[in-house]
Amino acid sequence: MxxxxxxxxxxxxxxxxxxxxxxxxxxxxxxxxxxxxxxxxxxxxxxxxxxxxxxxxxxxxxxxxxxxxxxxxxxYPSLPLLPTEAEARGKVIELEQQFDRYGVHVRRWLYGQVIDRPEVMQAMLDPYGLPAPVQKVLTPVTREGVRRLYRIQPRPVMRSEQRVEEALTLLENTLAKGNGRYLVGERLSLADITAASLLAPLLTPAGTPWDIFDENTLSPALRRQLQSLRERPAGQWVLDRYREDR
Ligand SMILES: N[C@@H](CCC(=O)N[C@@H](CS)C(=O)NCC(=O)O)C(=O)O
Structure with missing residues (x-):
């Protein structure tokens, strides 16, 4: 064991x-x-x-x-992701909690945009190697389950869009106060891992499970939105963390 x-x-x-x-x-x-x-x-x-x-x-x-x-x-205290110094530690703990909560809104907003695309249920179900007829039956059942469970409906999705914006602003403001690379101090912490991983589905870093769309097939409005996410400092930061620290 x-x-x-x-x-x-x-x-x-x-x-x-x-x-x-x-x-x-x-x-x-x-x-x-x-x-x-x-x-x-x-x-x-x-x-x-x-x-x-x-x-x-x-x-x-x-x-x-x-x-x-x-x-x-x-x-497993070696290679620590929590600083020992009290103030820095408190800040990491606070940011971890904040970005963890924003993860719910990232999920809801993104599903709100793409849940009906076939790639989404494929990405969710392909890893299990189910027989094709079983996957075919499970696909709509799983999609409706996800829609209900995460409240993928117009009003909650709209509210989540605002919360995603708050998350990106929090990230940018925190970075502006520090060295621009890590959220707290000079090295990667649990705050960085939480922020980068919970925002990553919006940025679809190469090789991650969310890198599933041929973007040319998305609606022009969504393409513009994803592109502007990628260009702003918060988006750049998530992509940098994936390139350099993941
Ligand atoms: N607070 C939890 C949230 C985890 C979570 O929401 N997991 C989702 C997948 S992203 C899940 O397991 N959903 C299935 C369900 O609720 O039945 C954590 O940090 O682990």
């Missing part, structure tokens, strides 16, 4: 946050992909929660990306 297993959805940005932290700390792990929907039987049984990621580390099981983050810092 010494194995370290991350129960995840490849496409989940919260799971990406944990993958990034594990990699950064040099902790080997096996990813176990659970099928969206039935995953709840497993997640409830393991950690009494509905969401992934869940980490099994030998005998210990921890669910929720934030709890996993603190668990890893506690049990």
């Amino acid at each position: 010494d194995e370290r297993v991350l129960y995840q959805f490849p496409i989940s940005h919260y799971c990406e946050k944990t993958r990034w932290q594990l990699t950064c700390k040099g902790l080997a792990f096996t990813a176990s992909n659970l099928l969206p929907g039935p995953h709840r039987l497993r997640s409830q049984w393991m950690a009494r929660i509905n969401t992934l990621p869940i980490l099994r580390d030998g005998e210990r099981v921890v669910g929720d990306s934030t709890k996993i983050a603190y668990y890893l810092e506690k049990y």
